[in-house]
Amino acid sequence: MSGTSPSTGSGSVSIGSGSVSTASGSVGEEVLAVEGLVQHFRGRGSAWGRLRGRPPKVVKAVDGVDLVLHRGETLGLVGESGCGKSTLSRCAAGLYTPTAGVVRYARQPLHGAPDRAQRRLVQMVFQDPYSSLNPRMTVGQTLSEILTYHRLVPRAQVRARVGELIDLVGLPTRAADQLPRSFSGGQRQRIGIARALALEPQVLIADEPVSALDVSVQATIINLLLDLKETLGLSMLFVSHNMAVVRQISDRIAVMHDGVVVEEGDTSEVFEHPHDDYTRLLLASVPRIGGAPAPATAGAATERGLR
Numbered sequence: 007m008s009g010t011s012p013s014t015g016s017g018s019v020s021i022g023s024g025s026v027s028t029a030s031g032s033v034g035e036e037v038l039a040v041e042g043l044v045q046h047f048r049g050r051g052s053a054w055g056r057l058r059g060r061p062p063k064v065v066k067a068v069d070g071v072d073l074v075l076h077r078g079e080t081l082g083l084v085g086e087s088g089c090g091k092s093t094l095s096r097c098a099a100g101l102y103t104p105t106a107g108v109v110r111y112a113r114q115p116l117h118g119a120p121d122r123a124q125r126r127l128v129q130m131v132f133q134d135p136y137s138s139l140n141p142r143m144t145v146g147q148t149l150s151e152i153l154t155y156h157r158l159v160p161r162a163q164v165r166a167r168v169g170e171l172i173d174l175v176g177l178p179t180r181a182a183d184q185l186p187r188s189f190s191g192g193q194r195q196r197i198g199i200a201r202a203l204a205l206e207p208q209v210l211i212a213d214e215p216v217s218a219l220d221v222s223v224q225a226t227i228i229n230l231l232l233d234l235k236e237t238l239g240l241s242m243l244f245v246s247h248n249m250a251v252v253r254q255i256s257d258r259i260a261v262m263h264d265g266v267v268v269e270e271g272d273t274s275e276v277f278e279h280p281h282d283d284y285t286r287l288l289l290a291s292v293p294r295i296g297g298a299p300a301p302a303t304a305g306a307a308t309e310r311g312l313r
């Protein structure tokens with residue numbers, strides 16, 4: 007697939023009051039794949055059930071999924087809350103060891119304990135970056151720690167690299183000396199992205215990266231992700247329950263329902279000719295977006311600067 011603009015072909019879209027560049031770029035070989043992926047969790051069961059010695063229920067969060075992410079593409083993973091998207095993405099990022107199946111990075115199976123170099127290839131951007139930031143460390147300290155631990159740059163160059171990363175995600179230089187609590191939601195998401203990029207990944211897995219943000223800020227973060235994807239030649243698995251957002255940025259879409267992928271295909275194909283009843287149901291709930299981008303609101307305008 008090349009020149010993979012999403013179905014609108016418009017080059018930008020409005021999400022509320024912000025604008026989003028559409029995906030583009032050439033798409034190549036397999037960079038991340040899951041094959042026969044299964045992740046079951048043992049539920050706690052009810053107190054009554056435990057007293058009666060009943061075995062706890064098994065939650066089949068992911069129940070046999072095959073997916074391939076190609077170099078340079080954005081694959082949108084959509085589905086309702088609880089369908090298994092986050093579990094699948096955590097397995098793909100190597101954060102969970104799956105119950106069964108295989109995860110491959112650049113065609114190499116990811117074993118139980120991947121080495122540092124292999125693990126670095128795929129990084130996650132989470133919905134709530136704040137919860138995973140150390141509140142007592144400045145942004146500069148957080149990034150320096152990663153760069154030093156993984157020996158990504160010589161010690162003498164750590165500070166300069168921190169500055170580059172902060173600049174890359176559109177934060178002012180002084181952000182390096184500030185604590186996470188000084189930042190707005192959108193700015194914290196930029197820090198989360200900088201932290202992922204510090205590890206020089208080939209793949210970003212963005213799990214609901216904008217769903218906790220104001221609508222006006224969502225577009226700025228999506229634009230940033232798309233810009234970075236182009237500039238750094240990344241591939242992206244974009245996980246969201248929001249079909250409208252996913253439509254605008256994805257080259258391909260996989261629709262999940264009850265732990266399995268029920269439909270997968272090029273974005274325009276899935277939206278215009280859905281095969282699965284569940285996909286049709288999801289599409290019926292998509293709010294209408296599009297048209298000329300509305301002027302940026304105060305939220306979007308102030309989001310790039312510090313409070």
Ligand SMILES: Nc1ncnc2c1ncn2[C@@H]1O[C@H](COP(=O)(O)OP(=O)(O)OP(=O)(O)O)[C@@H](O)[C@H]1O
Nearest residue numbers: 047048049065067086087088089090091092093094
């Ligand atoms: N650690 C866990 N232990 C037990 N059950 C879990 C665990 N993580 C997820 N689940 C269950 O697995 C199912 C899939 O959850 P998952 O979070 O992957 O779905 P999701 O599509 O990402 O939904 P959401 O967007 O609401 O997080 C749900 O029933 C959830 O309750």
